[in-house]
Amino acid sequence: MTTSVRPIASGMEASADTRPCHYQASPEETGTNTSQDEGSVTELSQEDKKHLKEESGTTTCRPKISQRKRVEPPTNEGNNTISLAEKYPEPGRYFKLGEQIGEDPNGVIYNGWHRSRRMEVAIVIIEDQEKQKGIQSEVEVLEMVSGHENIVDFYGAYYHQAPRTPSLPEGLWIATEFITGATLQDLIGTRKTLGERWISYICKQITTGLFHLQKKNIIHHDIKPENILITSYGEVKIGEFGFATFGEKSSSTSGTITYSAPEVLANFTNKHEYDHKADIWSLGIAAIEMAEGLSFSKLPRQKLIEKITRGPAPTLTPWGKWSDEFRFFISECLQREPSKRPSARQLLSHPFIGEIRGERGVQKNIAQQLHRGMKH
Template identity: 25%
Template sequence: MEKFISHSAAEMIQRSGANIGVGERQPVTVLFSDLKSHAAFRDGVSEPADVLSRVNDALSRQAELVKRYGGLVDKFIGDRMMAVFKGDDRVWPAISCAISIQHLMELDDAGSDHVLVPGIGVSAGDAVFGAVGSADRLDYSLLGPVVHIAGRLASEALPGDVLLSQDAFETVKDRISGEAITPMKLHGVDEPVGVFSLATGTMRQSQIFEARSAAAPDGEGTWAAGAGGPEEPQRPAMTLSSLEPGTILAKRYEIRRVLGSGGMGVVFQAHDRDLDEPVALKVLRPETLSMDPSILERFKTEIRVARRIAHRNIVRTFDFGEADGIQFISMEFVQGMTLKQLIRSRGCLPVNVGLQIAKQTCAGLAAAHEAKVVHRDVKPQNIMLTYQSEVKLMDFGIVREQEKVSTTQTGLVMGTPDYMSPEQAQGKSDLDFRSDIYSVGVVFFEMFTGALPFSGDSAFSVALKHVHEVAPTPRSVNPTIPEALEAIIVRCMAKDPAERYQQIGELQADLYRISSPAKLTPA
């Protein structure tokens, strides 16, 4: 029987007998998987038998993983699969299953002409189980917003993506890393549903990030002068996908979960078995090294520079390692969220909260500048907020030592266009501390207004606006900002470096000066 109806349906039929229409309510986690990339099949490029064979094979592999993680496949709807994990404690198994599905499908479809890539949605809540239909035919079904949300998430997910509802994410946020994206409006639901894109560590992660950033009105990305647009997404090596939870790296570090993914590498949370403490491992993408050997030297420069900056507001860097062909940096593990995540979830921050973050950010940056280091990628994504209200500046991957000749060619822009200084956007090689101060000003603008000063159709257009256009004043976006704070932000963002704060210490002094209650009253 279970070959043609779900295990859950068979179980309810056997248990309920004549009372099958009564139904029952249970807490569940629902996983929807939607195979995205087989338009060639539907358009008649492949034989029908081949279409069915490939789709069924993909769905069968996913169903095996659902069973392995303690879930039940409820139904298949065309190329979509709905799985149910019953109980309050089943969110984590469902999410682990979703990650495993993406890794499995990625490996299976490598080199395939007709790649089957699922988008997955996961939602948690209460649902009603029962038989629904007409007098002639009753089908077992699961009813409730949790089902609707998971289905919509799967539909909205990009190929290779795992989207979580806010309820599901809140249950496991201390165990996974996810980026808040635009809330989803659902028919019949009053408030938009919070949505988080899960960091899965697959080869498609950077492509998902680039695609979503390109579609967002305040898209993030990197831009190279003369390239005419954002860089192509970089694909991590297959070996990164093998670093699953439980893997031991260098006979010392036990991989726990993916924290994030960037242009140069993937960051994992791991457990240092020698010291019995959590660490973060930044693993270099091997294929980027093969394309540009100088990246390894930049990777090593990051640790050389970061190790000599000891400050409570900077993430500590421990060591450089190499094992099984993988190069990595071990760093302090910081539990919390990025400033970008906070802004996306809360909008503009209260002035007193923002000033505390601003002062600590400047303190960390002052330590870097004192060590003759220009960060060159100051942005909210690189500012961590701990649960103890500490701020930690991180990611010194494209730093430059102020007193050395830059290894970056003139004309090559490295950084994030949304926060670039005009001179950085122009590809100048002689950047100094004042470039970081401009970027800090943009961060402050976003933190106190909830918006970026410039937006555009591409990273290139945003970079050009930093060079040529005058930014709106912060109070024109948020009139509640005190005039004294606005003056600080405007000075930081002056086009001419000579008109900005010349040293980060000057900026710190002004931030402390206006922090008194009398100075914080809006005009």
């Protein structure tokens, strides 16, 4: 489940669908990236800093709520409606429902007003009982990870049972952050290729969000530009937790094949477990896409799987304009052996993203590009 992102103007529609080098950097390692402005946009929270110190080893983008069945909640003698009505509070006292702004595979999307927070939110109302059951695990994940600046905010699940308030739609209500901005996929579409400083900034924000998920023992499973949201202020947030799993290990094959790590796709033929570093591989693929696009993404499904599981790791073109630090970052993210791939915690000290000079200026430039790109 992501959020609803209102386009800045009338503009974009979101579209559908190396070399090995063992990571040696310590958490204290820093790097620089030259620019005109100085400053740091994303400061690690005190909790993050504590973990880094203690652990050694170094548009409206509409809310997309996964329709895959996850963990079915307990029911009262098979009656899911009664169960959810008992489990979740009545939404009418918390929200004022606005107009319909779209549809989702699971239900209808509305904007709404959070009465106590006094802010606009996105609300997906799910009437289908099977879909209501299928989304329970995603709701649990959002409850665990919400509240971090690089994660889409979640404002709770509610259940309205007619005819308590006949004017309100019956069903499961999911309230999330309503973002004015675009997806990373949209941003790429405005320029075809992003500059290196922009890529560095965006990768740092995503990695910070992944570090938060790592601490919560959550594996996202679907990191890709379509699921990365950028606000009108240039803030970067991870959304869409429909494939996310609990625990340090997973054997799930869910996700988007183009961005899936070799160890994930290997599970189609030989079941085994892997960890959160699968999300780091996905970040590396997204970084290449920001820089040069993905020429291999249109391969037939089976050939794509074979290329990822058996072929060499993708790299930036050797004749490109990219710095050694960026190439090193890509090679680290795309280590084929997960044990040699850095964790999100380790990656935060990488020279490419560890300490970006002019970070506030980069954020401002991205926000300005969104405003320009969304206008016709």
